[in-house]
Amino acid sequence: MSDASRRRLLKELNQLQTESPPGIIIDKNSPDSDLKQWRIGVVGAKGTLYEGEVFTLQFTFGSQYPFSSPEVMFVGDTIPAHPHIYSNGHICLSILADDWTPALSVQSVCLSILSMLSSAREKKHPMDDAIYVRTCSKNPSKTRWWFHDDKV
Amino acid sequence: MDEVTIVVLDKKKNVRKNLSLKVGNEEKIDDLLQNVGKLTAIPKDELEVLFCGKMLGRATKIRDLQLTPATQLTLLRPEVCSSQKPENPESSTTVNSSFYVFCKKCDSVKRAKLRVYCENCQGTSILVKNEPQNWADVLKTKRIRVECSSETCVQEIYANFRFKCVDCNEICAALTHARGNWQKSECCICSDENILVIDLGCNHLTCLECFKLYLEENLENFNFKLKPPHGFTITCPYTDCNRVVQDVHHFYLMGKSKYQEYQKRATEKLILQSDEGVTCPNPDCEKCNERDCVCHKTDDLTRNTIEATTRKCPNCQCSTERNGGCSHIHCTNCGYDWCFKCVKEWTENCQWDHWF
Numbered sequence: 001m002s003d004a005s006r007r008r009l010l011k012e013l014n015q016l017q018t019e020s021p022p023g024i025i026i027d028k029n030s031p032d033s034d035l036k037q038w039r040i041g042v043v044g045a046k047g048t049l050y051e052g053e054v055f056t057l058q059f060t061f062g063s064q065y066p067f068s069s070p071e072v073m074f075v076g077d078t079i080p081a082h083p084h085i086y087s088n089g090h091i092c093l094s095i096l097a098d099d100w101t102p103a104l105s106v107q108s109v110c111l112s113i114l115s116m117l118s119s120a121r122e123k124k125h126p127m128d129d130a131i132y133v134r135t136c137s138k139n140p141s142k143t144r145w146w147f148h149d150d151k152v
Numbered sequence: 153m154d155e156v157t158i159v160v161l162d163k164k165k166n167v168r169k170n171l172s173l174k175v176g177n178e179e180k181i182d183d184l185l186q187n188v189g190k191l192t193a194i195p196k197d198e199l200e201v202l203f204c205g206k207m208l209g210r211a212t213k214i215r216d217l218q219l220t221p222a223t224q225l226t227l228l229r230p231e232v233c234s235s236q237k238p239e240n241p242e243s244s245t246t247v248n249s250s251f252y253v254f255c256k257k258c259d260s261v262k263r264a265k266l267r268v269y270c271e272n273c274q275g276t277s278i279l280v281k282n283e284p285q286n287w288a289d290v291l292k293t294k295r296i297r298v299e300c301s302s303e304t305c306v307q308e309i310y311a312n313f314r315f316k317c318v319d320c321n322e323i324c325a326a327l328t329h330a331r332g333n334w335q336k337s338e339c340c341i342c343s344d345e346n347i348l349v350i351d352l353g354c355n356h357l358t359c360l361e362c363f364k365l366y367l368e369e370n371l372e373n374f375n376f377k378l379k380p381p382h383g384f385t386i387t388c389p390y391t392d393c394n395r396v397v398q399d400v401h402h403f404y405l406m407g408k409s410k411y412q413e414y415q416k417r418a419t420e421k422l423i424l425q426s427d428e429g430v431t432c433p434n435p436d437c438e439k440c441n442e443r444d445c446v447c448h449k450t451d452d453l454t455r456n457t458i459e460a461t462t463r464k465c466p467n468c469q470c471s472t473e474r475n476g477g478c479s480h481i482h483c484t485n486c487g488y489d490w491c492f493k494c495v496k497e498w499t500e501n502c503q504w505d506h507w508f
Contacts, residue, residue, distance in 0.1 A: 004342055004361075011343050066341060067369040092478055095391075102366055103340040103356070103390045126478070 001034060005065045009035045012106050016040075024110045025054070036061055039075070042110055048118040055080050057113065058089075059106060069100035072109055081123040084116060088133045091116075092126070157224045160192055160199075161277060161301050163231040177215040181208050185227070194229055202226040205268040205280035205298060205311060209243035218265050220321055226277035228301060250332050252348070253324035254404035255317040261348070261360060261405065264315040264324060266290065270300040271312045277301035280311055287328050325401040333357060340390050341366065352397060356390035363389075364405045371410060374417050377487055378425065384418035425468070425485065466490050466497065 001009075013035070016026045025041035038059040044050025055078060060071040074080065074089035084092045095104060095112055126132065154177070160169040171191060175184055185196035201208040203217060203225055217223075253264040270278045271293065278298040289295045290313040298311045315326045333349045339359040346359035358366065366389050370376065376384040379396050388395045397403070404411045462471040465481070467488035472481060479492040479502065491502040 007344075008342050064369070067365050094480075094482075098482060101389050101391050102362070102369075108391065 001036065001063050005061065005063060006035060008066055009061060016107060021107065021111065023114050024107065038106065040106070040110060042114055045114060045118050049120050049123050050080060050117050053078070053080070057110065066102040069096055070109070072096050080117060081125050082117060082120050083122065083124060083126055085125065086129050086132050087125050090136065154219060155221060156219050158188060158227060159224060159277065160188065160227045160229070162194065162229045164229050175214050179214050180210065181212045182210040184214065188227055198229050200228045200230070202228055202277055202279060202301070204266070205278055207279060211243055218318060222321065224276050226301065251315055252327045252330035253315050253317060254327060254401060255320060255322050255324050256408065257320050257322040258317060259408060261327065261330065262317045262319055264326065265318055267314045267316055269312045269314065270298060270302065270305055271310045272305045273300065273302045275300060275302050278311065291326070327402055328399055329397060329402055352388045352395040354388055354390070354393050354395040356388050356393055358389055360405065367403060367406050368410065371406065371414055374421065376418060378422070384421065463492060463495055466495055
């Protein structure tokens with residue numbers, strides 16, 4: 001991990017530990033010493049389908065962070081049933097792929113995922129869940145969620 | 153001590169004299185006038201110094217003018233001595249500002265000095281009638297009027313502005329988005345407070361190093377979008393900020409060779425978007441300039457397969473294959489967001505009902 005990546009992650013961690021926004025739980029001992037992998041708890045907001053439920057997000061940072069997006073997925077025993085979340089924990093969210101910008105942060109990703117949970121109308125996994133989970137790469141950022149061909 | 157060229161325009165006697173004079177950096181304009189007075193027998197109070205389109209104050213320090221041996225200072229002795237009292241000898245003129253350029257000779261970002269010339273004779277013996285107020289005033293022509301001391305120039309004439317690298321004097325394109333971080337704000341990427349930042353006009357500051365890395369990351373997948381009249385450009389790294397880099401010279405921050413790569417890929421993309429070219433799998437093929445080259449042929453079988461397996465982007469008609477993932481298509485050709493199911497613009501309803 002580059003020096004710049006490390007410094008930025010330390011700043012983010014420090015900020016999250018001192019003033020984490022409602023619904024985001026950060027364990028003091030969570031990131032390993034090289035800061036490469038973090039686990040963060042998110043709590044379903046009041047008045048939504050996931051009210052009070054706690055899920056765990058796993059962030060994995062590459063050496064190019066924040067210029068390249070972190071790999072973010074749900075881990076643990078309870079994966080939220082949601083039309084944009086596969087049962088293996090992979091999340092279909094544009095800011096984790098093409099819409100990532102280096103000004104986004106761990107906190108803004110957590111908040112986006114919380115708001116995605118909050119706006120769900122129905123608790124179910126995506127329709128192609130079975131196929132996807134069987135065939136996808138272990139790393140969700142290797143999945144290309146949108147597909148295009150150049151003009152042929 | 154540096155030697156500078158001094159042109160004395162004596163309008164009273166209608167003579168012009170060229171002098172070469174050594175001036176110390178710590179001297180003031182007043183000292184210079186005294187020395188010139190000794191050489192020309194013109195009382196120093198009758199002389200005015202024209203530089204950068206301004207009349208210089210007597211207390212202006214020579215060092216602040218960033219003179220080089222190529223600089224020419226004009227000393228003017230008006231026909232009628234101005235009725236006003238000679239200017240307060242304590243007043244000094246600022247000609248220094250914080251401008252930044254990409255200097256191709258130094259191959260890096262440099263501080264720059266702004267110089268002004270007569271658009272007609274290119275001379276520096278001019279006075280601007282009004283100070284430039286914004287970037288457009290200096291970047292566009294015919295915005296700032298000047299009075300030129302040259303006999304050949306007419307009264308109604310305009311200024312030409314140039315930015316020069318302070319280190320090597322090379323004329324450079326100004327980086328209009330680069331500025332000093334005078335508020336000591338944090339970079340929106342690394343949160344450090346660096347001295348030099350890029351601000352696209354939205355006050356979201358990115359330090360130079362982060363902006364360079366941001367550009368390089370985007371060059372890799374060519375995420376530059378066509379935004380007329382700026383060409384292929386990029387948005388502010390701040391989330392959801394739509395401000396764009398308005399002058400492609402900023403892409404020189406990546407260095408000359410990556411800038412060339414940017415130009416090449418932007419050109420290719422423009423040709424593809426305007427439907428005037430084909431993507432050739434074999435660009436070195438000599439026959440490719442001929443119409444009957446195999447690269448240009450699409451047989452029926454290929455065409456049928458493409459038609460059967462793709463849908464066209466409703467905005468740019470680009471054939472698009474969905475080989476997995478959700479129905480939300482973000483067209484990499486034109487940037488349109490559409491629904492593969494509806495073949496229409498992606499809507500809130502598609503978001504929930506046509507996900508897969």
